[in-house]
Amino acid sequence: MKKIIFTGGGSAGHVTVNLALIPKFIEAGWSTGYIGSNNGIERELVTPISSVSYYSISTGKLRRYLDFQNIKDPFKVVRGVFQAYQIIKSQKPDIVFSKGGFVSVPVVIGAWLNKIPVIIHESDLTPGLANKLAIPFASVICTTFPETANSLGKNKCHYVGPVLREKLKQGNAERGRIFTRFTKRGKPTILIMGGSLGARRINQVVRDSLSKLTEHFQIVHLCGKGQLDSSLTNSDYRQYEYINEELPDILAMCDFVISRAGSNSIFEFLYFKKPMILIPLTKEQSRGDQLLNAASFERNGYCKVLYEEHLSTETLLEYIEEISQNKELFIRNMSQFESKDALSIVYNLIMNTAKK
Template sequence: MRKRIVFTGGGSAGHVILNLALIPTFVKEGWDVSYIGSINGIERDLISKVEGVTYYPIATGKLRRYFDIKNMKDPFNVLKGTYQSYKIIKKVKPHIIFSKGGFVSVPVILGGRLNKVPSIIHESDVTPGLANKIAIPFATKVCVTFEDTIKWFKEKEKVVFTGAIVRDEIFKGNVEQGLKDYNFNNKKPVLLIMGGSLGSKKINEMVRANLTDLLELFQVVHICGKGNVKHSLHQVGYKQVEYLTDELPNVVAMTDIVISRAGSNSIFEFLALKKPMILIPLTREQSRGDQIINAESFRKAGYAEVLHEEKLSKDQFLTTIKNVYSNRDQYLMKMDDYEGDFSIQPVVSLIKDVAE
């Protein structure tokens, strides 16, 4: 009998990337693969490009830590999504559910519990996210990237340390193809700037305020978020894109240093590919503070420098970029000492064990 698995997770690219890394293994091994996500979220766009996966959209609400009138309506969307998930899971009859988190995952984990289907949740950050905190009591196992995360759990027998996982395709980038695609040359270093799949107003402002100085030193790829491309700034050596999917491995391969948010998936990919980093984590007003903790752990390890958005100035931004590039060999030496292998195998094995 063919095994069946349901994946879930969404709201941002970070809540989908690990699923994209895992899905091909299960498709190749003949599993029936389904994905439950939101109706209009980024996960639907990303998963629609993957062969062998049936996508089921559900209603969902956003779990906010601040007052918003939508907070009155969203609990009903979560209930509706739970009912829809229950029906989908009852129909699909999966042996296992795997969740990467995000608010869309809560109804799916609840729907799985109601159908008595075991589930595994993956937590990438040092501290569990709000959606995962809600869903964890209903899950069978929880995978964590950082060993320090274990202390946040009461039911420690549920927790499995799997380490950082990096999708195979990110290692397959081609430097020459990346340079050709962006009409860059190999005489000037490449600076990659990414503010997350939704973009960052502050990071975009800093890049554009320093653009003339940056282009004297670097060729720049600027991932600025949906709707944030400024066409008046197009020029040689400066490439703006809303976001990258298939092209990303080639772009990262040709990159010398990176400016990024501090989501766990992205920063471990940069570590795996040995790209010195300048991390600008989401502020506590924008998040629960998980990116600040992630960024600080990478700074202490010597992989990155950290800039805090609320204190960021034009001069500090440019000076830090110059310093990190000048001292890049020191960051590369620290990265060489990292002992993890970034394999998906520990998670794949756990899924198969729980699905038995």
């Protein structure tokens, strides 16, 4: 029996591509494992899949800024490398697939020490620190943006495009309306997402704008864990901490999206031709990858970018009005995007690399 081990974590974006690939390998009869952290979101998302064996290792966050934890975390990473090496040595997988995040670095190095081929997937326009450290140990690098492959060199890079979860394509707008209990078909619906942990600044501005927003729109607000506001009772407003199973139906139902600019999410919106307002994380909050992702989408006419430092009730309403008035233009621009079957491309790359 062929074996594959997946890794990646720290955020939902470092897990979703793995979740899209795992069913294909289970269906093909492969033994499937996952190496992640003990308490990360990857454990929460992967362990419900009964066919996947989950292994946890020590992890240390890779920071670009001064922090006392920087003294201790390298030792955690070294311990994680030793643990990953032992797991891979005992499991003897044919290949390791890494989606990135700080937990993936020890796994990639552990696979390399065991002479197991590694395929890395990079979602963002520029590689994150974890993938930068892991790339020298990889056999193949898959990229979502064509610019990424150009900057890394084409020796082991493959531009595959966005990997989409199959279940997202099965959304049904009527089921979305039943779930949200929205009945006003003539009123456009806006889906607002602040990332897997939510975004307090976005949440606050949306709620401050709610009375004016709901004059013309129905709002589905994914606000993040612990950020529900029970005092709001507007009939055209629905708030949820997080949605998983119902997300395909909500996407099918909505007309516009307001979101952070994580690569996996924005390419899903692009696939479904949903005009977007993107509010990327600032450089103070991240390494700047969302700023680059959002700028690329704006250049191609897929979205409007509203920088967080300019975010207010006035600017939010102004951008929503603009995107609503120009909806057809955004949809035409998005229709020109050449969509690849990235899931099948990556699957075949894994199969071929494992055979070699």
